[in-house]
Amino acid sequence: MLEDLKGKVCAANKELVKQGLVISTIGNVSGRDSRKEYVVIKPEGVSYEEMTPADMVVTDLNGEVVEGLHQPSGYIHAHCFVYKHRKDVGGIAHTHSPYATSYAVQGKPIPALLIPQVANFGGDIPVTQKYDMKQKYGIGSALVKAMKNNNEKAVILNRHGVFTFGNDSAEAVKYAALVEDLAKTYRAAGK
Numbered sequence: 409m410l411e412d413l414k415g416k417v418c419a420a421n422k423e424l425v426k427q428g429l430v431i432s433t434i435g436n437v438s439g440r441d442s443r444k445e446y447v448v449i450k451p452e453g454v455s456y457e458e459m460t461p462a463d464m465v466v467t468d469l470n471g472e473v474v475e476g477l478h479q480p481s482g483y484i485h486a487h488c489f490v491y492k493h494r495k496d497v498g499g500i501a502h503t504h505s506p507y508a509t510s511y512a513v514q515g516k517p518i519p520a521l522l523i524p525q526v527a528n529f530g531g532d533i534p535v536t537q538k539y540d541m542k543q544k545y546g547i548g549s550a551l552v553k554a555m556k557n558n559n560e561k562a563v564i565l566n567r568h569g570v571f572t573f574g575n576d577s578a579e580a581v582k583y584a585a586l587v588e589d590l591a592k593t594y595r596a597a598g599k
């Protein structure tokens with residue numbers, strides 16, 4: 409099922425590597441089907457290099473596996489929580505890209521210091537509160553709580569990394585690359 413979406417989500421995951429946003433098996437991208445019933449996500453423990461569309465895992469919006477040869481990414485419940493709260497979101501990316509994550513180290517939002525950030529992200533990129541790792545929806549609820557306008561395209565996950573949200577999986581990866589680029593520029597400027 410959802411063969412087209414599996415192809416797109418697989419390609420979006422591989423794009424994280426091409427963009428230099430992830431190493432090893434870190435990071436994950438998902439996409440939601442157009443009827444908003446299912447999520448297609450990267451499998452747990454399969455390398456980016458070996459990954460094919462057939463390895464993608466289909467779950468319902470509660471993160472229960474509907475189809476798949478593997479377990480879904482361990483972040484599936486964070487993705488599902490955001491999908492349930494953001495009807496506009498059709499793709500989610502999560503990375504630990506270093507410059508964006510340097511703000512997570514400090515627990516600080518990325519302030520809108522350049523016009524392109526305002527154009528792409530509408531303003532500051534918020535940061536979550538610290539979250540409870542033991543809770544199934546600890547990450548998801550922290551992300552949603554940090555969204556003040558409910559249309560954010562990126563949120564810094566405190567002491568962890570960054571999540572980005574797009575119309576589809578490719579757009580989520582595009583925002584992941586843009587956040588990293590902005591953060592790198594700010595750090596070069598000593599911000």
Ligand SMILES: [Zn+2]
Pocket residue numbers: 435502503504568569
């Ligand atoms: Zn992570």
